[in-house]
Amino acid sequence: MPGSRTGTATLVPADTRIPFPISDQPLACRTKPALFAIEDVSTADDPRAREKATTEAKQACSGCPVVTECLKWALANPDLTPTGVWAASTKRDRTRLRKQLVARLGADWPGVVAEQERRRRERERTVRVAPPTVRDRAFARLELELVPTRPEPYNPWKQPITPQQAAANRRVLELALTGKAA
Ligand code: SF4
Numbered sequence: 001m002p003g004s005r006t007g008t009a010t011l012v013p014a015d016t017r018i019p020f021p022i023s024d025q026p027l028a029c030r031t032k033p034a035l036f037a038i039e040d041v042s043t044a045d046d047p048r049a050r051e052k053a054t055t056e057a058k059q060a061c062s063g064c065p066v067v068t069e070c071l072k073w074a075l076a077n078p079d080l081t082p083t084g085v086w087a088a089s090t091k092r093d094r095t096r097l098r099k100q101l102v103a104r105l106g107a108d109w110p111g112v113v114a115e116q117e118r119r120r121r122e123r124e125r126t127v128r129v130a131p132p133t134v135r136d137r138a139f140a141r142l143e144l145e146l147v148p149t150r151p152e153p154y155n156p157w158k159q160p161i162t163p164q165q166a167a168a169n170r171r172v173l174e175l176a177l178t179g180k181a182a
Pocket residue numbers: 027028029030060061062064065066067070071085086087088
């Protein structure tokens with residue numbers, strides 16, 4: 001069972017559209033599953049014991065190499081993650097996040113997210129197969145220059161472009177358009 005912490009079989013099927021992330025690193029929730037079972041922590045001796053356990057589990061997740069993918073998996077599989085800390089989220093956090101996802105993407109949000117992931121992987125594959133040409137890069141640069149106010153965090157330059165830089169960019173573009181630098 002991909003996301004199981006105990007390794008035991010379960011009858012609850014996982015949503016295969018968002019698979020549990022693969023990692024060659026040891027995952028804290030696999031090596032120390034009890035750390036993440038915060039609902040099992042007794043508060044008889046210390047009323048803040050569960051709160052402390054939650055903080056500890058969240059810290060362990062925050063250094064995990066697959067935390068983002070794990071969160072998507074945990075949100076897409078509520079029946080497999082009814083308790084405990086998953087990807088630094090508690091049961092209450094996950095319930096809130098699922099409501100937000102339904103409001104933003106609809107009831108079948110795992111399908112929407114899976115499709116977005118598929119397209120992203122396809123784009124990355126395309127870029128790997130065909131790196132951008134000089135012409136592509138020149139167009140991308142000019143496109144950025146033509147946007148008068150670039151919203152954060154997409155503003156890569158602190159200084160406005162100089163006339164010399166703009167002229168150099170135009171020369172590159174001209175070469176690219178005539179096919180001499182493609
Ligand atoms: S983010 Fe936390 S729950 Fe998810 S795989 Fe990593 S250690 Fe486990």
